[in-house]
Amino acid sequence: MSIAAETxxxxxxxxxxxFSVLYADVESYYSARVAKYGATPRGVDWSCQATQDLRFVQLLKLCDFSAPFSLNDIGCGYGALCAYLARRHPQAEIDYLGIDLSRAMISRARAAVSRRRGAASRSARAARAARPIRSRAAS
Structure with missing residues (x-):
C-alpha cells in the first residue's frame, strides 16, 4: 500500500x-427527535421538564444575575434555556445567543422567541392601556 493510500x-x-458526516448525523438525529416529540424535553433527550430544569439550575450557578452578561448556548435545541431564563430571571440583562446544528430545532426556537416577544409586547401594551389617564398625562 502506498503512503498516500495509508494516509x-x-x-x-x-x-x-x-466532521461533516458527524454534524450531519447529529442534525438528522435531533431533527427527527423534535419531529417526533415536538419542542419538549423529550425532543432533546431529557426524560421530563423537571430533569431539564435541574440541568439549567446547575448550569446557571456559574452566572451572576446581578450584572449584565452574555450567554452562548451551544446546542440550544428548541431554545428551552432561553425560555427558562425569561421565566426564572426576567429582571436579568442577558445577551443570549443560541446555536444548534439542527435546522428544525432552530426553527422551533425562533418560533418560541417570536411568540414570547409577541406576548411581552401585548402585555406591555395592556399594561400601558391599563394605567389611569392621570398617570399618562402626568408623565
Missing part, C-alpha cells in the same frame, strides 16, 4: 470530511 482521510481534508 488518506488524515489531515485537514479528512478531518473536515469526518
Amino acid at each position: 488518506a482521510g488524515f489531515g485537514a481534508e479528512g478531518d473536515r470530511a469526518r
Whole structure:
C-alpha cells in the first residue's frame, strides 16, 4: 500500500470530511427527535421538564444575575434555556445567543422567541392601556 493510500482521510481534508458526516448525523438525529416529540424535553433527550430544569439550575450557578452578561448556548435545541431564563430571571440583562446544528430545532426556537416577544409586547401594551389617564398625562 502506498503512503498516500495509508494516509488518506488524515489531515485537514479528512478531518473536515469526518466532521461533516458527524454534524450531519447529529442534525438528522435531533431533527427527527423534535419531529417526533415536538419542542419538549423529550425532543432533546431529557426524560421530563423537571430533569431539564435541574440541568439549567446547575448550569446557571456559574452566572451572576446581578450584572449584565452574555450567554452562548451551544446546542440550544428548541431554545428551552432561553425560555427558562425569561421565566426564572426576567429582571436579568442577558445577551443570549443560541446555536444548534439542527435546522428544525432552530426553527422551533425562533418560533418560541417570536411568540414570547409577541406576548411581552401585548402585555406591555395592556399594561400601558391599563394605567389611569392621570398617570399618562402626568408623565
